[in-house]
Amino acid sequence: MSTVEPGTVLVERYRLRQQASTDLAAATAWEAHDLILDREVRVTLVTGPYTGDALDSARRAALVTDPRLVRVLDAGSDADGRKYVVTEPYTGTTLTQIISSGLVDEQQARAIVGEAAGALAVAHARGVHHAALRPEAVRVDGHQVRVTGLGLDGGLASGDTLNVKPAELDAQGLVALLYYAMTARWPGQDLEADWIAKDTLIPLPAQLDDSGAVAPLSSLVPHVDTEIDGLVARTFDTSGGTDGPKNPDDVTAALQPWGEVSVVASLPGFVQPEPEEPRRQSIADAFGGEGAPPARRPVTGRIARTDETMAMGAGGNVPAGYPEPQNDYTYEPQTYGQHAPVPPPPPEAAPAGYPPVGYDQYGQPVDQYGQPAAQAQPGYDQAQYAQQQPQQYPPQSYAPGGYDPNAGGYYEQDGGFATQPAPKRGGVNPTPIVLGLVGVAVVAGLIWAINAVLSPTPDVIADAPPSATASASAGADGGSTEPSAPTETEARPVIDSGTLLGELDWEGSTLDHPEAVERAFDTDPATFYFTTTYQRAAFGGFKDFLGMELRLREPASVSKIELLTNTPGGKVQILKGGEGGEVLAEGTFAETTTFELPEPVVSDSFTIWVTELPQVSDGFRLELSEVVLS
Numbered sequence: 001m002s003t004v005e006p007g008t009v010l011v012e013r014y015r016l017r018q019q020a021s022t023d024l025a026a027a028t029a030w031e032a033h034d035l036i037l038d039r040e041v042r043v044t045l046v047t048g049p050y051t052g053d054a055l056d057s058a059r060r061a062a063l064v065t066d067p068r069l070v071r072v073l074d075a076g077s078d079a080d081g082r083k084y085v086v087t088e089p090y091t092g093t094t095l096t097q098i099i100s101s102g103l104v105d106e107q108q109a110r111a112i113v114g115e116a117a118g119a120l121a122v123a124h125a126r127g128v129h130h131a132a133l134r135p136e137a138v139r140v141d142g143h144q145v146r147v148t149g150l151g152l153d154g155g156l157a158s159g160d161t162l163n164v165k166p167a168e169l170d171a172q173g174l175v176a177l178l179y180y181a182m183t184a185r186w187p188g189q190d191l192e193a194d195w196i197a198k199d200t201l202i203p204l205p206a207q208l209d210d211s212g213a214v215a216p217l218s219s220l221v222p223h224v225d226t227e228i229d230g231l232v233a234r235t236f237d238t239s240g241g242t243d244g245p246k247n248p249d250d251v252t253a254a255l256q257p258w259g260e261v262s263v264v265a266s267l268p269g270f271v272q273p274e275p276e277e278p279r280r281q282s283i284a285d286a287f288g289g290e291g292a293p294p295a296r297r298p299v300t301g302r303i304a305r306t307d308e309t310m311a312m313g314a315g316g317n318v319p320a321g322y323p324e325p326q327n328d329y330t331y332e333p334q335t336y337g338q339h340a341p342v343p344p345p346p347p348e349a350a351p352a353g354y355p356p357v358g359y360d361q362y363g364q365p366v367d368q369y370g371q372p373a374a375q376a377q378p379g380y381d382q383a384q385y386a387q388q389q390p391q392q393y394p395p396q397s398y399a400p401g402g403y404d405p406n407a408g409g410y411y412e413q414d415g416g417f418a419t420q421p422a423p424k425r426g427g428v429n430p431t432p433i434v435l436g437l438v439g440v441a442v443v444a445g446l447i448w449a450i451n452a453v454l455s456p457t458p459d460v461i462a463d464a465p466p467s468a469t470a471s472a473s474a475g476a477d478g479g480s481t482e483p484s485a486p487t488e489t490e491a492r493p494v495i496d497s498g499t500l501l502g503e504l505d506w507e508g509s510t511l512d513h514p515e516a517v518e519r520a521f522d523t524d525p526a527t528f529y530f531t532t533t534y535q536r537a538a539f540g541g542f543k544d545f546l547g548m549e550l551r552l553r554e555p556a557s558v559s560k561i562e563l564l565t566n567t568p569g570g571k572v573q574i575l576k577g578g579e580g581g582e583v584l585a586e587g588t589f590a591e592t593t594t595f596e597l598p599e600p601v602v603s604d605s606f607t608i609w610v611t612e613l614p615q616v617s618d619g620f621r622l623e624l625s626e627v628v629l630s
Contacts, residue, residue: 004030004045004082006018006019010084011078011079011591012035013034014035014041014086015032015033016030016032016043017031017032020042020090022044022197024044024156024196024197025196026046026047026050026195027044027047027152028044028045029042029043030043031089034086036564036592037525040089041086041089042087042090043084043085044084044085045082046083046152046156047083048156050156050157050195051083052617052618053155053156053158054085054156054158055075055076055083055085055155055617056155057151057155058072058075058151058152059151059566059623060128060151061152062528063126064123064128064150065527068118068119068144068145068146069122069123069146069150071526072086072151073087073088076566076567087148090146091146092139092141092142092146093139093140093141094136094138095112095135095136095138095139095181096135096136096201096203103183103184104181104182106224106225107258107259108181108261110178110228111258111260111261112140112177113175113177113181113255114251114252114256114258115145115258116138116147116174116177117248118248118252119145120147120150120170120174121248123248124170124249128151129167129169129170130149130150130151130153130166131153131154131157131170132154132157133169133170133177134173134186134189135177135186136200137149137153138177144261145261154166157193157195167246167247168244168245168246169189170248171244171246171250171251172189172235172236172244172245173189174248174251175232175236178255179232182217183217183220183221185203185205185206185207185220186203186204186205187205187206187232206236207220212238213237214236217229228254228255231245231254231255491554491555491556492556493552493556493557493630494552494553494556495551495629497550498517498518498520498549498550499514499517499548499549500517500547500548501547501549501579501607502543502546511542512532512546513531513532517529519625520624520625520627521627523626524626525564526625528565528625528626529622529624530621530622530623531546534613534619534620534621536620537570537614538611539613540620545609545611546609546610546622547607548608548610548624549579549606549607550605550608550629551605552603552604552605552606556602556604556629557601557602558600558601558602558603558629559597559599559630560596560630561574561594561597561606561628561629562592562595562628563589563594563624563626563627563628564592564593564624564626564628565589565593565614565622565623565624566623567589567614567615567621567622569588569614569615570610570612570614570622571587571612572586572608572609572611573585573586573608573609573611574586574607574608575607575608575609576607577603577606577607578607579607583609589614589622606629608624610622
């Protein structure tokens with residue numbers, strides 16, 4: 001057997017990238033890329049005396065579909081004699097890695113093992129078993145459990161599991177996983193067997209009581225559920241009792257119900273991230289310090305607000321970051337943002353004994369002559385103080401642009417909001433224009449439709465087949481009376497249905513699985529149609545052929561037919577139509593069998609006609625993954 005290395009292409013399809021970890025002694029795992037389907041896969045090269053068992057059980061496992069099971073995609077051998085099994089990539093965290101960080105609580109252990117039991121129950125219904133359950137074969141990927149090695153692991157461990165009931169062995173393995181998750185002790189089958197790699201980290205064996213039985217779960221885990229404790233006791237009863245679970249369905253029923261699986265919840269408490277408490281941002285934090293004034297809501301109208309008005313709270317409170325008031329009791333005009341100037345509030349009635357007070361464009365108080373006016377403060381002669389203030393700004397109107405302070409509106413000095421009614425929007429009403437354009441489009445569409453009905457289409461006439469009258473006249477002149485089929489069409493070949501030809505009833509059941517025909521054209525190469533396994537290539541002498549007639553959605557032109565198979569060899573023909581149709585091409589099956597037709601063939605059905613089956617490890621069988629017409 002030739003050696004492999006990164007970059008090696010297996011069976012002209014799987015390019016090996018880098019070696020992956022595996023605990024199987026007779027296997028080498030690789031991360032690889034499927035060059036045909038452009039997807040990531042895992043390729044396991046198997047050796048040893050149980051290679052045939054591993055390939056056969058892997059092929060049977062490929063028939064089982066469940067999102068919790070890592071699917072087997074391909075199994076076979078290449079020209080150099082290398083035996084391989086191709087599966088989906090292994091993702092998530094193994095149960096061994098999870099337990100290495102700490103024990104799992106009872107609820108998460110119940111959920112993880114319950115999901116694994118449900119997946120193996122699906123496989124058990126198809127007659128497929130794992131037979132090699134261990135912590136490395138169970139992974140947690142987010143909120144989903146993934147069971148790896150279905151078929152492959154049990155095949156490589158055949159020497160240790162042939163004499164054991166596989167369904168009961170899976171049930172015991174599931175309960176052993178439950179025990180291990182909660183105690184870090186393994187009570188299941190011996191993991192120091194020859195089929196396990198010698199450098200694998202083996203968990204500690206379970207503790208035994210005085211009678212040699214596995215120590216009760218309740219003696220190691222406080223407050224454990226009595227039903228789980230009893231399930232473990234019945235499973236590992238050394239007295240020869242028969243009350244233990246017999247298959248994965250029994251374990252599923254014993255663990256129900258369970259909650260959601262979480263890889264984070266499966267980790268011990270001291271490594272889980274602490275949730276952050278929700279924090280509400282205060283107004284003081286938003287202003288960068290304490291003492292920020294609370295915002296007030298205006299009564300009506302639109303809000304007009306600037307940073308200067310925010311700084312002018314009632315009572316002279318200045319938020320942090322704003323300039324301190326000067327000795328003339330006014331704020332220096334500064335720009336703290338890009339907002340437009342805010343119209344000042346209307347003048348208010350002055351208190352008795354004081355001149356009328358208004359505000360200039362900077363929000364500063366002024367008297368009726370436009371001179372700065374001081375606010376009333378205790379202990380000051382306001383009239384005298386106002387006369388001593390120098391004029392800082394020339395008299396101006398209350399706001400540029402002709403703002404009328406008597407036009408109404410609402411103002412809150414403390415909050416810094418100034419509101420006014422929103423102006424009415426002007427412009428043209430677009431509704432009549434839109435309706436007019438729609439009407440014109442409708443009329444134009446009607447005119448076009450009438451013309452299309454009354455006048456023939458040139459393309460249709462040019463491509464139309466000969467009429468019955470023309471055919472009859474041609475026959476009268478000595479020509480052929482049979483209408484000729486078109487040599488090409490614009491229709492795309494789409495397989496609508498399939499029928500198995502040459503079915504054979506045997507002891508009340510139909511051989512060659514007609515129920516699986518649709519897998520050959522379901523656009524999923526991971527699924528495949530498969531025949532019965534015979535002991536001779538010519539269908540064991542029971543019949544001479546097997547046909548699969550593929551009917552198209554409509555007659556279409558086909559120039560190339562591709563067959564993707566898992567079983568190279570045998571003999572196959574491509575027929576036009578059904579049984580007895582014209583032979584268009586013939587050859588043998590390969591991983592990808594391509595038939596290039598000399599010229600396009602128009603038909604509404606094609607038939608795959610098999611006269612000899614490919615040889616596999618346990619007989620003769622065809623596995624057809626996909627049929628592609630183009």
